Amino acid sequence: MSLAQQFRTGDTPLPDIIILTHKLARAYDMGGEVVRALRGVSLQIRRNEYVAIMGPSGSGKSTLMNLIGCLDTPTGGEYWLNGQKVSDLGDDALARIRNKEIGFVFQTFNLLPRATALHNVELPLIYAGLGAKERRAQAAQALERVGLGDRMEHRPNELSGGQRQRVAIARALVNDPSILLADEPTGNLDSATSGEIMEVFGALHRQGQTVVMVTHEHDIAAHAARVVTLRDGLVATDQRQAA
Amino acid sequence: MAFLEAVRLALQTLRAQKLKSGFSLIGVFIGVAFFIGAWSITNGINVYMTEKFAGTIIGVNTFHLRRRPNFTPNVSDSMWRAWARRPRITFGDAEAVAAGLTVPVLSAWQSSDNVTIEANGKQVRDADVTGATERYFEIKNLPIAQGRAFSAQEARSGVPVVVIGSEVADKLFAGRDPIGKSVRIGGKPYRVIGVVEPQGKLFGFSLDRFAVAPALSPVQDLVNPPGVVDALIVKAGSVAQMRDAMAEAEGIMRSRRHLRPRQDNNFVLETSEGVLEFWGGIQRILFVFGPALVSISLVVGGIVIMNIMLMAVAERTREIGLRKSLGARRRDIMRQFLAESVTLAGLGGALGVVTGVLLTFALKAVSPLPTTLSGVSIVLGLMLGGLTGIVAGVYPASRAARLDPIVALRQE
Numbered sequence: 001m002s003l004a005q006q007f008r009t010g011d012t013p014l015p016d017i018i019i020l021t022h023k024l025a026r027a028y029d030m031g032g033e034v035v036r037a038l039r040g041v042s043l044q045i046r047r048n049e050y051v052a053i054m055g056p057s058g059s060g061k062s063t064l065m066n067l068i069g070c071l072d073t074p075t076g077g078e079y080w081l082n083g084q085k086v087s088d089l090g091d092d093a094l095a096r097i098r099n100k101e102i103g104f105v106f107q108t109f110n111l112l113p114r115a116t117a118l119h120n121v122e123l124p125l126i127y128a129g130l131g132a133k134e135r136r137a138q139a140a141q142a143l144e145r146v147g148l149g150d151r152m153e154h155r156p157n158e159l160s161g162g163q164r165q166r167v168a169i170a171r172a173l174v175n176d177p178s179i180l181l182a183d184e185p186t187g188n189l190d191s192a193t194s195g196e197i198m199e200v201f202g203a204l205h206r207q208g209q210t211v212v213m214v215t216h217e218h219d220i221a222a223h224a225a226r227v228v229t230l231r232d233g234l235v236a237t238d239q240r241q242a243a
Numbered sequence: 244m245a246f247l248e249a250v251r252l253a254l255q256t257l258r259a260q261k262l263k264s265g266f267s268l269i270g271v272f273i274g275v276a277f278f279i280g281a282w283s284i285t286n287g288i289n290v291y292m293t294e295k296f297a298g299t300i301i302g303v304n305t306f307h308l309r310r311r312p313n314f315t316p317n318v319s320d321s322m323w324r325a326w327a328r329r330p331r332i333t334f335g336d337a338e339a340v341a342a343g344l345t346v347p348v349l350s351a352w353q354s355s356d357n358v359t360i361e362a363n364g365k366q367v368r369d370a371d372v373t374g375a376t377e378r379y380f381e382i383k384n385l386p387i388a389q390g391r392a393f394s395a396q397e398a399r400s401g402v403p404v405v406v407i408g409s410e411v412a413d414k415l416f417a418g419r420d421p422i423g424k425s426v427r428i429g430g431k432p433y434r435v436i437g438v439v440e441p442q443g444k445l446f447g448f449s450l451d452r453f454a455v456a457p458a459l460s461p462v463q464d465l466v467n468p469p470g471v472v473d474a475l476i477v478k479a480g481s482v483a484q485m486r487d488a489m490a491e492a493e494g495i496m497r498s499r500r501h502l503r504p505r506q507d508n509n510f511v512l513e514t515s516e517g518v519l520e521f522w523g524g525i526q527r528i529l530f531v532f533g534p535a536l537v538s539i540s541l542v543v544g545g546i547v548i549m550n551i552m553l554m555a556v557a558e559r560t561r562e563i564g565l566r567k568s569l570g571a572r573r574r575d576i577m578r579q580f581l582a583e584s585v586t587l588a589g590l591g592g593a594l595g596v597v598t599g600v601l602l603t604f605a606l607k608a609v610s611p612l613p614t615t616l617s618g619v620s621i622v623l624g625l626m627l628g629g630l631t632g633i634v635a636g637v638y639p640a641s642r643a644a645r646l647d648p649i650v651a652l653r654q655e
Binding site (some may be wrong): 128 | 256259560562567570571573574648649652
């Protein structure tokens with residue numbers, strides 16, 4: 001890890017480092033008993049990296065994922081995202097960060113069932129405050145990027161699992177986020193479709209997109225250029241591999 | 244997120260759940276419809292009372308000298324018995340007051356009863372037959388459409404002539420010219436000399452079923468005991484003159500009846516104010532019960548909407564989580580659900596307004612209630628609906644807005 005910045009509290013990350021966690025900790029109060037899900041995770045992810053985060057259940061990878069996704073705030077340490085310290089931001093500011101900097105892809109797709117593919121992809125742009133016309137244009141573009149230009153008016157139940165996940169990816173990309181954050185993106189897909197989705201991720205990475213993916217499947221993690229393994233709330237291994 | 248966006252989203256959701264939405268807005272719908280309907284009725288009666296009723300029955304700047312009030316809400320038995328013991332207004336009283344007033348006024352005698360009028364083998368039952376003096380038509384604002392009114396001389400000498408209302412003319416003469424023809428009132432013949440212009444209806448009662456004959460004609464035996472009038476009607480040019488004339492009339496009557504200073508009047512000087520006061524009493528009751536009923540339906544409607552919204556929040560927890568993860572702030576979620584409940588209630592309110600308006604016209608068409616639609620009530624009705632939506636939506640919406648996105652996303 002010679003490329004990593006020697007970071008101390010009070011420092012600012014180098015501009016190339018898009019995600020930097022410094023001794024990131026998250027403890028939960030479970031009815032008087034304090035559960036320390038993360039116990040000081042220091043991690044640096046550069047622009048255009050493709051990182052898989054692995055670990056057995058209970059290792060803290062979901063907690064880390066929520067923190068990186070700005071859905072949760074740490075109880076200790078620092079988190080810098082795209083040059084901004086987000087670990088001490090308030091609720092509304094975090095919502096703004098999620099809207100601008102992060103594109104989520106969920107295991108269960110999380111599409112609005114009654115809305116068309118196009119409208120689903122438009123959602124982040126609504127909260128970004130864009131006008132209807134511009135929204136539609138950008139959403140259509142994002143759908144074309146994932147190869148669904150001809151499925152825009154379809155509702156989720158008229159799409160296959162792979163197509164649904166591609167709609168979700170288009171939604172994640174539509175705001176041009178700093179990181180694509182995927183949580184078990186192939187967990188609900190068969191292996192053929194999984195391969196298809198991994199190809200989409202690979203292509204996006206080649207186009208310069210930073211991708212962070214949480215998974216427990218080794219063959220999915222194998223697509224990433226770097227695998228970080230968590231164990232008991234700490235980084236256990238951090239390895240680069242040939243994609 | 245723009246409010247319009249939120250409303251569009253709300254409409255989408257409502258369209259997807261038509262039945263549930265339909266039920267949930269019934270309360271607001273009923274409340275607003277009732278509100279508009281009640282407002283129209285009250286407003287209509289009010290317009291009627293002030294413009295038509297008081298003017299028609301009593302007259303503008305006019306007072307009636309009577310034994311007892313004609314329009315009286317809730318009179319106790321003892322009061323009624325006291326009134327019945329009062330001396331009647333005699334011809335002598337009426338003459339003395341009319342002669343003694345120094346304020347320039349018009350005055351006429353009036354005594355009425357319901358009597359059948361016959362002619363050509365046809366009859367008009369229970370017509371309002373009045374014995375009056377010649378100024379009566381002027382004071383009561385009864386323009387003659389055909390023929391003429393009777394003269395002062397005819398009134399004084401008691402010639403058996405009669406001026407009839409348009410309905411009486413139509414019923415008895417069916418389109419033929421009634422002037423100069425004979426009608427029988429209480430078995431005695433009268434020559435028709437005039438027909439009054441149609442006066443329309445009041446609370447569904449025709450104002451054209453009447454006949455007016457000279458006070459001293461044989462009609463006097465039908466309407467009152469000998470030498471007695473129901474009222475002396477006095478019309479002044481202004482309110483001030485009316486007050487002066489009333490003071491004079493009161494003085495004349497008190498001295499004629501030898502009332503000592505501490506004794507109450509044993510007669511009454513009734514003005515249209517008295518009638519309006521009577522109506523005011525009824526209106527006050529309406530103004531208490533109307534809003535109470537409206538608020539009950541709106542409160543019930545609001546509770547229903549609140550429950551529907553709480554259900555919606557529970558059902559769509561995952562959606563809320565997703566929206567938050569995509570960048571929706573608390574206030575965006577809050578606005579979305581508030582817009583939904585306001586849209587629900589607003590829709591109920593709009594339907595209520597439409598129904599209320601239809602109700603207003605329907606009532607006007609089929610019932611004697613003189614309803615009058617007012618724009619204010621429509622605006623207020625819509626506002627009430629929307630307000631119910633806001634009040635009912637705040638709690639569910641704030642619950643939705645406070646959801647933790649992680650917990651919400653995890654929900655199945």
